[in-house]
Amino acid sequence: MAYTAEAPAIAAGDDPMVPRIGRVRRRVRELSDVWTLTVEMEDGRPLAFAPGQFNMLTAFGVGEAAISISGDRDRADSGLIHTIRAVGPVSGALTRLGPGDVIGVRGPFGVGWPVDAAKGSDVVIVAGGLGLAPLRPLIYAVLASRKDYGRFALLFGARTPADILFRREIEQWRRRLDVEIQVTVDTSGEDWYGNVGVVTALVPQASFDPQNTIAYVCGPEVMMRFGAAALRDAGVPDTAMYLSMERNMKCGVGLCGHCQLGTAFVCRDGPVFRNDVLRPLMAVKEL
Ligand SMILES: Cc1cc2nc3c(=O)[nH]c(=O)nc-3n(C[C@H](O)[C@H](O)[C@H](O)COP(=O)(O)OP(=O)(O)OC[C@H]3O[C@@H](n4cnc5c(N)ncnc54)[C@H](O)[C@@H]3O)c2cc1C
Ligand code: FES
Known part of the structure; x- marks a missing residue:
């Protein structure tokens, strides 16, 4: 299902279901309801990622949400960057975290953009x-x-x-x-x-x-x-188009089935799909 292996896996020894602990270093307001958080991992190990991958971020005591990584992969050692819109309980709590606050990070997950x-x-x-x-x-x-x-x-x-x-x-x-x-x-x-x-x-x-x-x-x-x-009207074939899908996520690693899209799991097989792969999935009635 996945079209590329351009995605760093979770570091050997890390349990993908257990959040690593990070601390917010910086919080910047981008729009009225959108903030960007820069997070440093407590263990000092930078988190390598591929463009288009996401993390499951935990606001402790509230819950966990899938949030894409919005920073520069070549500057992963300067902090992990996420841009979050406050739409509900978890995203709202994440965007209220300030410098020094603790945050949970699981990931990076999924298949990213084929750069x-x-x-x-x-x-x-x-x-x-x-x-x-x-x-x-x-x-x-x-x-x-x-x-x-x-x-x-x-x-x-x-x-x-x-x-x-x-x-x-x-x-x-x-x-x-x-x-x-x-x-x-x-x-x-x-x-x-x-x-x-x-x-x-x-x-x-x-x-x-x-x-x-x-x-x-x-x-x-x-x-x-x-x-x-x-x-497509401009002449670009579906095999040359990549789209990133959002679905409700729970485990992030293809175990729980919450993010099912047709026969695929968005967390494991996506979130980025090539359009010739995606179109038949969108046509399948979700199970
Ligand atoms: C792969 C992936 C990557 C994502 N990347 C980001 C990201 O980079 N930044 C980010 O802010 N969010 C991102 N999301 C969306 C985020 O995971 C959801 O918005 C999450 O549900 C928020 O949880 P919550 O508890 O705050 O709100 P919920 O209780 O889940 O939702 C509250 C209300 O907001 C609505 N809602 C939920 N998500 C959205 C949305 N995306 N847009 C508009 N309305 C929505 C719900 O229908 C509900 O009515 C991503 C999701 C996926 C699957
Ligand atoms: S979130 Fe559990 S299978 Fe995708």
């Missing part, structure tokens, strides 16, 4: 809302060896200008001459002079060779469906 698969090809990233967070490690990886890739387009959609995640960083990336960045919002205010409309409308405007492109899509499920359709 090397795109070498020699154009790269198109289509991100919606918080979907930019799991894609950020991939962006860092492509930028770190930019010459290995063809053209690079990042298409990002947010609900309003106030919902643009990682805004300052997007501005920095935009200054590079070797990246095409397009940002759109669903609803603009008076001070917005950029694109207005859904992110999928940006696909036909981007410069890439559809026959030699690898596309990465992450965002709300409906946005990913339309994003994949727009890429």
Whole structure:
């Protein structure tokens, strides 16, 4: 089911069901309801990960939630970075943790974005809302060896200008001459002079060779469906598109069945799926 082995496994000797203890070093507010936490592991061992992988984070006394890693894999020793939207009890408690607070970390889990698969090809990233967070490690990886890739387009959609995640960083990336960045919002205010409309409308405007492109899509499920359709209309085959799925997670290691998607487990076989693999899974009635 998995298409690549680009995923570091849990370190030998670690029980994947037992959280390692970390401490929050830094907490940054990104948006009204989104925070980024930098976590240091108490045992001092950095946590190697592949772009697109996730951890199960524990807010002790409250519970555990799957959260993607949003930092730079090449800087894993400077802390483990997660960007979290407070939507419920666990994510709310995680986002209230401050410097020095204890946090539980299990992972990294899952199959991430195939970074090397795109070498020699154009790269198109289509991100919606918080979907930019799991894609950020991939962006860092492509930028770190930019010459290995063809053209690079990042298409990002947010609900309003106030919902643009990682805004300052997007501005920095935009200054590079070797990246095409397009940002759109669903609803603009008076001070917005950029694109207005859904992110999928940006696909036909981007410069890439559809026959030699690898596309990465992450965002709300409906946005990913339309994003994949727009890429297909532009000529990108399903075998060259990767989407990251979210399902309810409990164990994170393919044991409990909570994250079942058709015949696959999102935690073990995903969360990143190639679209020709994903489409039949989405068609299977969940068991
Ligand atoms: C592989 C994977 C990676 C993930 N990465 C991240 C990440 O990087 N950052 C992050 O913030 N979340 C991420 N999530 C989502 C996160 O795990 C869930 O939001 C989690 O359920 C939050 O737990 P909770 O107890 O706070 O809320 P819950 O009690 O589970 O949910 C509270 C309410 O919010 C709704 N809800 C749950 N999740 C979402 C969502 N994602 N968007 C909108 N509404 C939602 C629920 O339907 C419910 O109504 C990821 C999930 C998966 C499977
Ligand atoms: S979360 Fe238990 S099988 Fe995926």
